[in-house]
Amino acid sequence: MNIGVLGLQGDVAENINASRQAMAKLGIKGTVKQVKTPEELASLDGLIIPGGESTMIGQMSLVNGAIKTIKEKIQAGMPVFGICAGLILLSKNVRDKTVGKTNQPLLDLLDVRVERNSFGRQKDSFETEVSAEPLGIQRMRGVFIRSPSIEDLGKNVKVVSKFNEKVVAVQQGNILATSFHPELTNDVSLHRYFISMVATRKK
Ligand code: GLN
Numbered sequence: 179m180n181i182g183v184l185g186l187q188g189d190v191a192e193n194i195n196a197s198r199q200a201m202a203k204l205g206i207k208g209t210v211k212q213v214k215t216p217e218e219l220a221s222l223d224g225l226i227i228p229g230g231e232s233t234m235i236g237q238m239s240l241v242n243g244a245i246k247t248i249k250e251k252i253q254a255g256m257p258v259f260g261i262c263a264g265l266i267l268l269s270k271n272v273r274d275k276t277v278g279k280t281n282q283p284l285l286d287l288l289d290v291r292v293e294r295n296s297f298g299r300q301k302d303s304f305e306t307e308v309s310a311e312p313l314g315i316q317r318m319r320g321v322f323i324r325s326p327s328i329e330d331l332g333k334n335v336k337v338v339s340k341f342n343e344k345v346v347a348v349q350q351g352n353i354l355a356t357s358f359h360p361e362l363t364n365d366v367s368l369h370r371y372f373i374s375m376v377a378t379r380k381k
Pocket residue numbers: 228229230231232233261262263264266294295323324325326
């Protein structure tokens with residue numbers, strides 16, 4: 179199994195680590211590596227788009243052509259896990275809590291509208307307990323860093339987690355997305371779920 183973490187900007191190493199641990203726990207053999215170019219993306223079975231700055235990741239992947247390959251592969255069924263900025267990039271619609279409309283490149287695949295910086299700015303970052311019961315995860319830690327919230331869910335989008343009445347994790351078929359960061363805790367249950375999604379598709 180080949181897992182890639184989009185490594186143009188953001189917390190790449192933490193996601194590589196969490197994915198390797200999750201694979202080991204599941205007894206699955208494979209590689210997890212940082213990917214940047216369309217060529218590196220081509221051979222992947224699953225992709226993680228990490229947290230960071232969605233405008234920056236979007237612009238860079240537009241310039242190097244990665245955004246087109248990522249979109250095609252997801253449309254062809256490749257599982258993808260978008261975290262925070264990654265969730266924003268996957269979405270069809272985005273607005274920022276303070277500045278409103280953002281003109282940023284999007285993959286335009288996940289049928290939701292996200293509100294950027296929904297929980298406040300950097301200084302408002304926090305860690306809390308969340309659950310993802312539809313995925314069989316009763317409780318886990320989630321780190322919220324300038325996190326978005328998820329609104330206007332299309333009918334194919336399943337709520338996976340809520341925090342303070344806001345939707346903070348969803349799944350739409352082969353797309354899994356969270357507004358919090360699971361890779362910044364030592365709990366790899368969501369990465370494990372994602373690796374299982376990839377394994378199921380490969381069967
Ligand atoms: N607020 C950031 C953005 O809009 C996302 C923050 C994060 O990924 N931790 O891109």
